[in-house]
Amino acid sequence: MNLSKNYKQLAGKAGFKISRVLHVGTYYDPDIVRDIVLLGKFRGQKAVMKISSWPEGINEIKDILSFFKNNKSKTVTAPKVLSYKPFDGEKSWFISEFVKGTRIIPGSWPNPLSSSAEKEEMAKIYVEYIKNFRFANRPPALIESRDAAFFVKSRFFRWLDLANNSTHPKKDILLPRFDAALKILERGFKNRPLQYVHSHFSNDHIIKSKGKYYLVDFANAGYKPELYELGFVVWNLSFLSCWQSRVGFKRWLKETTDWENVFLKLVAGPLNYKEREFLKLLRLNMLERCIGAILADIAANKTRTENEKKWMLNIYLPLADYYIKKLFR
Ligand SMILES: Nc1ncnc2c1ncn2[C@@H]1O[C@H](COP(=O)(O)OP(=O)(O)OP(=O)(O)O)[C@@H](O)[C@H]1O
Ligand SMILES: [Mg+2]
Numbered sequence: 001m002n003l004s005k006n007y008k009q010l011a012g013k014a015g016f017k018i019s020r021v022l023h024v025g026t027y028y029d030p031d032i033v034r035d036i037v038l039l040g041k042f043r044g045q046k047a048v049m050k051i052s053s054w055p056e057g058i059n060e061i062k063d064i065l066s067f068f069k070n071n072k073s074k075t076v077t078a079p080k081v082l083s084y085k086p087f088d089g090e091k092s093w094f095i096s097e098f099v100k101g102t103r104i105i106p107g108s109w110p111n112p113l114s115s116s117a118e119k120e121e122m123a124k125i126y127v128e129y130i131k132n133f134r135f136a137n138r139p140p141a142l143i144e145s146r147d148a149a150f151f152v153k154s155r156f157f158r159w160l161d162l163a164n165n166s167t168h169p170k171k172d173i174l175l176p177r178f179d180a181a182l183k184i185l186e187r188g189f190k191n192r193p194l195q196y197v198h199s200h201f202s203n204d205h206i207i208k209s210k211g212k213y214y215l216v217d218f219a220n221a222g223y224k225p226e227l228y229e230l231g232f233v234v235w236n237l238s239f240l241s242c243w244q245s246r247v248g249f250k251r252w253l254k255e256t257t258d259w260e261n262v263f264l265k266l267v268a269g270p271l272n273y274k275e276r277e278f279l280k281l282l283r284l285n286m287l288e289r290c291i292g293a294i295l296a297d298i299a300a301n302k303t304r305t306e307n308e309k310k311w312m313l314n315i316y317l318p319l320a321d322y323y324i325k326k327l328f329r
Contacts, residue, residue, distance in 0.1 A: 001053045001090040007036045014083065016049045016095055017041045025052075025219075028162065029302040035219070039098065042082055046098040051091055052219065058087035061094050062137045063198075063218040071132045076125060078215045079207075101209030105237065108203050110244035112237040113255055116262065122203070122233060123266035125213050129201060130229075130271070136196035140223050148189035148225035152288055156182060159292060163299035169313055174294065177320050181291050184327045188284040194223035201229040202236035227278070230267065231285030234259045239297060240304070243311040249318045256286065256319070283323055290320035 004024075011018050016038065023037040035052040042049070052060065061084050071077065084094035104121050105114040114122075143154040156178070198205075199220040207214040234256055242252060260282060268278035293316045298309045 003033050003036050003051060003053050003091070006091075007038065007051055010051055010091065010093060011038060011040070011049055014049065014085070014093065014095065015042060016047065018049075022048065026303065027054075028296065028300050042095045045082070047082060047095050048079065048098050049093060049095045051093040052087075053091045054219075055087060058092055059137060059221060060217075060219040061086060061092060063221040064094070064096075066135045066137055067133070067215070067218065070135045073128050073132045075211070076129045076132060076213045076215065078218075099207045099209050099214045101207040101214065103203050104206055104208055104213075105203045108237055108241060110241050112241035112245065112247055113251070114237070116258070119259055119262040120266060123262050125206065126201065126230065126233070126263075127267055127270045129213075129215065130197070133197055136223070137221070140194070144194055144223035148192040148194055149186045151194055151223065152185045152189055152225065153182060156185075156291060156295070159295035159300065163295045166299040169294060169299060169317070173317065174299075177294070177317065177324065178291065180324045180328075181287055181320060184324060185284055185288060188280060188327065189225055192226060192281075195226055195228075197221065197224050197229060199224055199229070200232065200236075202233050204236060225281075225285060225288070227267075227281045228285055228288075230259075230263050230282055231289040234286065235289040235293060238315065239293070239312070240308060242315055243308045246311075247315075249315045252315050253319065253322060260286075280327070283327055287320065287323035287327060290316050290323060294320065 008018065018038050018040040020039050021036060022039045024033055025035040025037070026032055027034050034054040035050055038049045038051070040049065041047060061081070064078055064081055067078055079096040079099045082095045082097060086092055104125065105118045108114070143151055160178070198215060198218060199222050200217055201215070205215060205217045207216060238252060241247070260279070263282060264275065264279060268275055273281070293312065298312050298316065301309070
């Protein structure tokens, strides 16, 4: 379904009065619109309507409802769902209360760097969230049906395919890193389980309001390697902000290391990991994000400028090398 054409009519039919478009979700290409997020009013209350034309939308509603059923946290929650329509083969939508708030790292746009206090807050909220996200709404998909090594490998090849038509980065700089990273990740994640998680837990998807933390965007919930989102949090901050504020590799490496230290201090213990095991898993996830950044976000992406891509490549190639070296035995 062409959402850009139909969203006004769909909102009207649902009884949602649009005040403005809040966000347009695309898939690596500005022309592939998978969802539209609207701000407006529903039954007299300020609300947000998300209309999705992708099957992920079916699961998003299920996941939010399951989250409410299972979540025992007093601090981590989600915007209340006011109305919804399950996927009908073309689209699905849900309307939730509008939550006015800030981010844990309010300056992340345009500055990806954060204070120790902000990092610590993120780490504590992660622990609280992950302890409460203990459900799975669907059986594993094929690539989710084995161990973490199989999942990561399959995803790598999917990205490789997405990046196929791109001239960035050149084969001779990409492929040796791809090979090395794949070997390390296959070995490191061998026989490690996958865990059903929100998948996009990050600064962009947490609204902080009156002492509570509201998780949004459950559309990508699925099976991921343990601690996957710790790498995701850090990766998410770098895009697009490193380019905007001209943070280069050396500074970003320091920042990444600061994040690792905070996670080690505040997450490993509460989630019952031994330090060494935790650090290894964390770095495997960081390396996975580096390859994801290079293949999917840089090479395959059609929404970013060439300068932006060049900047990010100058961060992510040496960062991949850094983790390859750290993890190589
Ligand atoms: N209930 C809400 N109250 C306030 N803001 C919200 C609410 N729901 C969503 N938002 C805002 O809208 C943004 C986009 O929503 P969401 O992340 O669900 O869309 P998306 O298209 O899936 O995003 P992505 O581009 O990450 O795929 C969120 O990052 C958040 O800032
Ligand atoms: Mg989102």
